[in-house]
Amino acid sequence: MSAIRPVPLAAAAVAVTLAAAAVLSACATPRSSVADTAKQPHPASPAANSPSARAAVTSRVAPSPTRPCGAADLTITPAHRQITNGVQIERFTLATATPAGCTLNGTPNLIPKGQLSAQVPGATVDLALSQQDFPDDLDITPPEPTTIPLTPGRSASFYLAWFDASSVVCVQSNGFGLNTPGDTTYSDMRVLTYRIGSICDGVFYVSSVF
16 A cells, blocks of 8 residues: 655645646636627628629619600500599509600690491591690699600609580590600500590690600
């Protein structure tokens, strides 16, 4: 059986001193906290700054349309009808479903339609009426003509006005054909069935689109 050997006092003192120094050294060494780590900036991913990534972001911004609208691009919807100073006024909206969109600028050309005869239901004929500029003596003043970009979800408007009572001749209209501003060929006409009713004095009035 081996005996327990006593440790010299000098050696014990040295051991205690070294242990204490090690503890102090560990306490004095700073450690990065979780908060400090979170504050460190992270380098941007090279892929995020690549030309292809920037191009992808740019391509998501749709360019403004530049192609003029044709009648086939448009849908026409009655929006609001009122009477001002004895004049019937209807505001119509123009919209497009063309993904790239198109533009309108100026006054559309309208041809009122009427029933051909009671014996031929649904058949229409162009009415011999004259389109005039929208009058400036009404309570409604359309904005000055400007280029209106049409895209899906964004529409434009125009006014149609007419007298529906007169001692002069009146004709009955049940709709009209529309050509876009500047197109007087009438080869690409959008027809809208709409009960206009009596149009008198041989004229009607159309505003520019706004």
